[in-house]
Amino acid sequence: MPKLFFYCVYFAFAISATNAQQKVIHLYNDNAPGSETWTWQEQENTKNPFNARVIYNVTQPTLTAYLPPAAMANGTAVIVAPGGGWHTLSIEPEGIDVAKWLNTKGVAAFVLKYRLVHMDTDDPIGTVMEKMKDRKKFDESKDSMVKMSIADGLKAIEYVRTHAAEYNINPKRVGIMGFSAGGTLTIGTVFTATVAATRPDFAAPIYPNMSYLKNHTIPTDAPPLFICAASDDQVGLASHSSNLYNEWISANKVAELHMYEKGGHGFGIRKLDIPTDTWIERFGDWLDLHGWLWPENPTGFMAQLSQKQVKQMRKDEEERLRTDWAYLKRYEEENKMLSPSKPGENRVVFIGSSRVENWRKYDSAFFIANHYINRGVSGQTSSQMLLRFRQDVIDLKPSAVVFLGGSNDIAQNTGPTTLDKIAGNIASMAELAKANGIKVVLCSELPVYDYPWRPGLEPAEKIIALNKLIKAYAVKDNITYIDLYSLLVDKRKGMKKELTTDGVHPNLAGYKIMEPFVQKAIEKAIHQNFNKIIF
Structure with a gap:
């Protein structure tokens, strides 16, 4: 495979599911502050109405590293925080699958398991649905978790940045993205970071719940935001994303908003045969627009070409596959x-x-x-x-x-x-x-x-x-x-x-x-x- 085509296929084909053992990083040496007395064990469930892999009862926050091949790595890192209402984590369509997609773009990804509300059950989805019948009580159960999850997000950013050399990452290119509760965590790190080590260089809150972040202030050094949601969000969070975008623009900060007509809440990276299926590609376009998909100091073949040339080669190759497959x-x-x-x-x-x-x-x-x-x-x-x-x-x-x-x-x-x-x-x-x-x-x-x-x-x-x-x-x-x-x-x-x-x-x-x-x-x-x- 010549270098030209070899480079293009990095981007032309999605990365496959990997069975390789991923490195799991514990964010705290001992019990996490605020949950020192928690003694229950993290659990996993797959027998639920969604037939999805669900994580719950997280007590020890961790990052799981998904790294691109060294030849593809561009030095950018993204922490990925799945959603689940602070009771569960939708670990695959809002976590692992996103991380693997980021790897296809040369981005190092770290899936974050943050602390969750304790549930004494083997049916976490059913338990959450039952608890939601009393919405006020349900919301109250999450108040302390919101703060703890944001603390875990800040700790994750700090870890990735301070260990950047170990993972072939540029410490000035560390971002965070999250979904629903993970989206709240994501934007929460932007609002609460007080030192450079914990401040993300960019953030992507996807259908976040902003009601738990009252009286927030946009930092003077606020990072660029990529915001995405659906107008038919059944949890009623569409306006949360549009309002956040308006706040950023009003403060003369950089932001991009994608609001889809259909998709509901929790579309993640699932394939639903509707336009939300491609939102992740728009996120890639946004990363590319800011230069985060291109190494700051390219070497070898990449040093010989501009981003514009690579994009044109990719376009030409995709067109050839369409018109002259063999x-x-x-x-x-x-x-x-x-x-x-x-x-x-x-x-x-x-x-x-x-x-x-x-x-x-x-x-x-x-x-x-x-x-x-x-x-x-x-x-x-x-x-x-x-x-x-x-x-x-x-x-x-x-x-x-x-x-x-x-x-x-x-x-x-x-x-x-x-x-x-x-x-x-x-x-x-x-x-x-x-x-x-x-x-x-x-x-x-x-x-x-x-x-x-x-x-x-x-x-x-x-x-x-x-x-x-x-x-x-x-x-x-x-x-x-x-x-x-x-x-x-x-x-x-x-x-x-x-x-x-x-x-x-x-x-x-x-x-x-x-x-x-x-x-x-x-x-x-x-x-x-x-x-x-x-x-």
């Missing part, structure tokens, strides 16, 4: 210019993804000296290669084709799939080649420990399993198979550091190790009447 135009002109094979020439075509395309860039002499033709396309999956196989391989009338691909399928570049489907696409290309008198060399996929642009998919074992399927097919159909995986793999089943540029793509040294084995496989495939497993 990238049939990538080699269209080169194919036309290619002269017919000379008598006795054994033309060989390499097809695959970035590992193939980059090969020619790192070692063009290998292809020129051997008259090999490179038809790799960065970012491609086996489905896309299958669609262009006729024009980029068969129509070139080669003696042999070398296939190296499948990893991008596992990375879900064109959506979720299965190993059987990947292997099926590879088999289809092999059978098309054989039907046209073209010898086939199937390469094992190369090792990957994690994909920087889609972290958490745990591809290492999947690649091993895919290679077993490819090898089994090759043995069954007497097709040449070459095990490149074993040449590059390290102890953790990723690519050896000295042989890769980013853990996914080989460097020149990596390609040099692969080349003699590939050449031997090609010679065996072309000059023997049957194919044979080489390595």
